[in-house]
Amino acid sequence: MSRVCLITHCKDFEIVFKIEKNTRKGRFKMLLPKGEAVYKDLKTEYVKLEKLIKDLENESFTGYLRLDTTDFTGILFFDRGKLIGAVTEPESESPVFEIMKLSRESGIINVYTLSPEHLSILASAVSGKKLIDKIPFEIIDFVRLMERLSRERLSGIVYIEDPSEEAVLVVYLFDGDPVDFMYEDIDSTLTGDKALEKIEIMRNSATSIITVYESSIVSVQTDPESMRNSITDFYQKICEIIIDQIGEKDFSKKFRKICLEYVDEYSFLDPFDPGIYIEKNSSSLVIQEDIPIGVAAEALNKVINNLLKNLSPKDKRVITNKIKDFVSENEEIRKMVKLNLEETVGQ
Numbered sequence: 452m453s454r455v456c457l458i459t460h461c462k463d464f465e466i467v468f469k470i471e472k473n474t475r476k477g478r479f480k481m482l483l484p485k486g487e488a489v490y491k492d493l494k495t496e497y498v499k500l501e502k503l504i505k506d507l508e509n510e511s512f513t514g515y516l517r518l519d520t521t522d523f524t525g526i527l528f529f530d531r532g533k534l535i536g537a538v539t540e541p542e543s544e545s546p547v548f549e550i551m552k553l554s555r556e557s558g559i560i561n562v563y564t565l566s567p568e569h570l571s572i573l574a575s576a577v578s579g580k581k582l583i584d585k586i587p588f589e590i591i592d593f594v595r596l597m598e599r600l601s602r603e604r605l606s607g608i609v610y611i612e613d614p615s616e617e618a619v620l621v622v623y624l625f626d627g628d629p630v631d632f633m634y635e636d637i638d639s640t641l642t643g644d645k646a647l648e649k650i651e652i653m654r655n656s657a658t659s660i661i662t663v664y665e666s667s668i669v670s671v672q673t674d675p676e677s678m679r680n681s682i683t684d685f686y687q688k689i690c691e692i693i694i695d696q697i698g699e700k701d702f703s704k705k706f707r708k709i710c711l712e713y714v715d716e717y718s719f720l721d722p723f724d725p726g727i728y729i730e731k732n733s734s735s736l737v738i739q740e741d742i743p744i745g746v747a748a749e750a751l752n753k754v755i756n757n758l759l760k761n762l763s764p765k766d767k768r769v770i771t772n773k774i775k776d777f778v779s780e781n782e783e784i785r786k787m788v789k790l791n792l793e794e795t796v797g798q
Contacts, residue, residue, distance in 0.1 A: 489514070490562040499741060500554040504675050507562070508532040514565040518550055520558035525550035530570060534675070545787040551675060552745020580665045582607075588659035593650060596663075601627035606666040611650075615658040620649055678787075679744040685784045686751050687736040690729065692773045693758070696766050699734055709757045717750040727751070748788035755790075 490503075495518070504527065507516065511532040518525040527550060528536040537546035554560075588611055600609070609622035618636035622629055634646035641649065653659045694702045706729060710720040719726025719742050726739045727747060738747045759767060778785050 487564045488561065489564055490560065493560040493562075495520075495554055495556065495558045495560060498554075498560055500551060500560070500743065501675050501679070501740070503560070503562075504534065508534070512562075512564070513567065513570060514563050517561045517563070518554055518558055519561075520553055520556045523549075523553050523556075523558075525553065528570065530567075547675065547678060548745050548787050551678075551743050552749065555743050555746045581662055582665050583661060583663040585660045585662055587657075588654055588661045589657060591661055593654065597622075597629075600624060600663070603627065605663075608664040610662045610664065611653050611659060612662075613653055613656045613659040616656065618649075618653065620646060620653050675744075679738075681784055682744050682748055682788060683736060683738055685781060685788070686748070686755075688777055689755060689774060690736050691734065692777065693755075693770055694734055696770050696773075697762065703729055703731075705758050705761070706754065709754050712757070713750060713753060717746070719747075720750055720754070745788075748790075752788065752790050 489512070500518075504516070507529055509532065512529045513531055514529060516527040516529070518527075523539065523541070525539045525546065526537060527534060527547070534547070537550060539546045539549050543549040582605075596609075604627040606625045606627075609624065611620040611622075612618070616636060619634070621633045623631045623633075632643055632646040634641040634649045690702070690706075697705075707722040710722050710725070710727075714721045719739070722728070726742045727750065728737050729735070730737055738744065759770065762770065778790070
């Protein structure tokens with residue numbers, strides 16, 4: 452079933468819904484406050500994303516970077532130059548990695564500044580921290596709820612939905628004060644006071660439910676540069692494990708030969724003009740900076756997979772055990788780069 456995005460404008464905000472074609476059923480995905488465009492409609496083929504991120508960090512940028520490809524959207528959020536969060540659609544366990552990886556595909560990059568207030572509200576959609584989770588709206592005293600959120604100076608989103616009517620009412624809060632309201636159903640989109648007038652209709656529906664998201668920015672565990680170094684070290688160790696068993700000369704020969712098999716898919720694997728290669732003497736794995744680390748990992752998974760399949764049963768068994776021991780201590784990176792150990796090392 453194909454999917455499209457419906458973007459509705461609400462003063463300083465954009466709300467993104469995922470729509471299942473022909474069903475018109477939508478669900479809240481993410482809040483994107485509109486800000487001043489720093490970069491508009493940059494084509495990915497002309498942009499080195501890692502360098503752009505570094506520039507935003509150096510400029511103490513506050514706002515977000517959005518990457519859109521045919522079937523993927525990725526958002527990176529910055530607070531005074533620090534990468535503080537990321538979200539993708541479709542969802543990913545490693546959103547920063549997926550964004551870096553898919554920046555190689557044909558797409559568009561936009562960068563927008565945000566005020567600290569808007570960034571705080573946006574964080575509620577990113578963190579997904581819920582104070583109230585899908586409680587029937589008819590049992591909620593809405594006035595008392597809003598008074599409580601005001602006393603607690605909550606920044607976040609009150610999200611009321613009625614699946615039977617395909618209707619949504621959203622309240623945006625900053626420091627306990629309502630910033631704006633938005634109402635959406637099949638036939639109309641309303642903002643401000645006109646949206647708030649729909650509250651009674653939502654309350655009188657037995658199928659309406661309410662969720663309250665609290666804004667809570669959680670820092671990304673690693674910045675792109677650190678992530679790149681960690682992933683390079685991960686594959687470096689795997690190469691060392693193989694070299695220790697079969698020798699540097701045999702490994703280099705096999706590595707170059709298998710890289711040739713994937714040149715049509717990954718031009719940087721061309722051993723005559725390599726973007727990824729093993730340095731002679733030091734046996735160090737080199738991944739050139741202009742290659743997105745996600746794409747490099749994808750290529751290395753295939754090369755290593757193929758290489759190990761062609762080893763002798765004895766060498767494969769020894770290497771398998773060593774790789775398993777190493778990967779068990781680095782499971783977070785293994786999951787990020789999607790190295791399938793079972794397929795890679797065989798039985």
